[in-house]
Amino acid sequence: MFFGFVLFMLGLSITLVQSKHLISVFLGMEFMALSAMLISSIAVYSSSSYVLFTMCMAVCEASIALALIVSMVRVHGSDRVMALSLDKS
Known part of the structure; x- marks a missing residue:
């Protein structure tokens, strides 16, 4: 159970620290979702x-995030x- 919480905190820190690119934000959020799945399965x-x-x-x-990034x-x-x-108008 402790390992799941560590993974969740690692995903949260990835989301907050590496917020320059959108792929990093979605990767951290996916990491948090998978660690929540690990915690719930235990x-x-x-x-x-x-x-x-x-x-x-x-x-x-994850598939919706990838489609948004490609778009x-x-x-x-x-x-x-x-x-x-940025406002492009």
């Missing part, structure tokens, strides 16, 4: 359907977070 070991549901949600979140790179030319806040 805590609720009798319910495998809950773990499967959580894993499916994490995969869906942003096509529109703005990079995945930098600063490109989101």
Whole structure:
């Protein structure tokens, strides 16, 4: 259980410290989601359907994040977070 909390804190620190590129932010958030799945699978070991549901949600979140990053790179030319806040008009 302690290992899951360490992984969650590591994902949180990746999200907060490496926030220059959008891919780093989504990678840290995915890390936190997978560590939450690890914690829940240890805590609720009798319910495998809950773990499967959580894993499916994490995969869906990762695919949506990848689609957003590809779309942003096509529109703005990079995945930098600063490109989101610039007004191009």
